Amino acid sequence: MSTDLVPLAVLMFAVTYPSRAIGLLAAPAVDRLPRRALEYLQLVGPAILAALAAVNVMVTTVDGRPSFTVGLAWLSVIACIAIVAWRRNLFLGLGAAVAIAIVGRLGGLP
Amino acid sequence: MSLIAFGGAAQFAAIGFVASGLAWSAIVLLTLLLNLRHALYSAALAPWFRGRSLLERAVAAHLLTDESFALAIAHFRRVGRFDAIGYWYPAIATTLVPWSLATFAGVMLGDAIVEPRRFGIDVIFPSAMAGLMVGLISGRRELVAAGAGAAIGVGVSLAISPTIGVIAGGLLGPLAGLMIPGAEAAANEGPRAP
Numbered sequence: 001m002s003t004d005l006v007p008l009a010v011l012m013f014a015v016t017y018p019s020r021a022i023g024l025l026a027a028p029a030v031d032r033l034p035r036r037a038l039e040y041l042q043l044v045g046p047a048i049l050a051a052l053a054a055v056n057v058m059v060t061t062v063d064g065r066p067s068f069t070v071g072l073a074w075l076s077v078i079a080c081i082a083i084v085a086w087r088r089n090l091f092l093g094l095g096a097a098v099a100i101a102i103v104g105r106l107g108g109l110p
Numbered sequence: 111m112s113l114i115a116f117g118g119a120a121q122f123a124a125i126g127f128v129a130s131g132l133a134w135s136a137i138v139l140l141t142l143l144l145n146l147r148h149a150l151y152s153a154a155l156a157p158w159f160r161g162r163s164l165l166e167r168a169v170a171a172h173l174l175t176d177e178s179f180a181l182a183i184a185h186f187r188r189v190g191r192f193d194a195i196g197y198w199y200p201a202i203a204t205t206l207v208p209w210s211l212a213t214f215a216g217v218m219l220g221d222a223i224v225e226p227r228r229f230g231i232d233v234i235f236p237s238a239m240a241g242l243m244v245g246l247i248s249g250r251r252e253l254v255a256a257g258a259g260a261a262i263g264v265g266v267s268l269a270i271s272p273t274i275g276v277i278a279g280g281l282l283g284p285l286a287g288l289m290i291p292g293a294e295a296a297a298n299e300g301p302r303a304p
Contacts, residue, residue: 024168045179052147055272056235090242094241
């Protein structure tokens with residue numbers, strides 16, 4: 001196994017860690033934030049997770065150009081959302097999402 | 111790379127860029143952009159980490175991922191306070207260890223899986239993110255923030271790039287949520303003083 005990429009991993013850590021630490025290391029200063037800012041922070045989680053999921057299934061990049069895409073992954077994600085909302089069980093939702101993808105692709109869907 | 115950089119999306123991207131011969135400086139810059147969303151996670155978790163030691167917060171920061179953030183913040187909101195196991199268990203037992211083992215397995219056995227899409231592997235990440243998001247929806251504000259985050263994320267992704275789109279969705283989505291008059295003002299359900 002090659003270790004050629006270890007220096008790259010260290011560089012990636014060096015640019016990633018500050019983003020991860022900036023809020024947590026400033027935690028004591030959070031008390032001084034206005035209430036509206038705290039409300040904003042509480043909404044970051046749903047917004048960014050939704051953005052991650054939506055961008056992942058709706059946008060594909062071909063030759064460096066992003067384009068809108070419709071595919072079986074939409075159905076998988078929607079099924080997962082419905083099952084998690086209904087049964088409060090993420091594993092069940094993920095299982096259904098994967099099953100839909102496998103069956104759909106066996107049936108020739110993109 | 112999984113232990114040092116520990117960033118799923120950035121690792122995926124980096125491997126693709128390395129394979130395509132992109133310069134390391136460009137890969138590092140793209141990693142920075144791709145992982146900027148962690149600053150939002152970090153800021154959102156900060157109120158719950160009030161009173162924790164600097165060392166604990168510093169180590170927690172390294173283990174902050176999409177998954178550990180979503181699981182931990184949902185747990186904190188459910189119990190109404192910081193809970194050490196509620197952070198370290200998802201960060202280590204359900205993210206770091208499985209990710210590292212799976213990466214190792216992928217290096218060793220990856221060639222055997224000719225077409226991962228046939229096994230639905232490509233839908234696991236977006237489905238997990240969406241499922242984890244559902245756990246954070248407790249009222250109209252969160253719902254609007256999520257919907258706006260998704261719409262803005264896709265729109266900006268198409269106009270600029272997916273990396274910028276995700277960050278834009280995470281930054282601007284909550285502003286839409288704040289426009290909803292909040293019976294459930296999130297600050298009221300924030301952490302109790304440790």
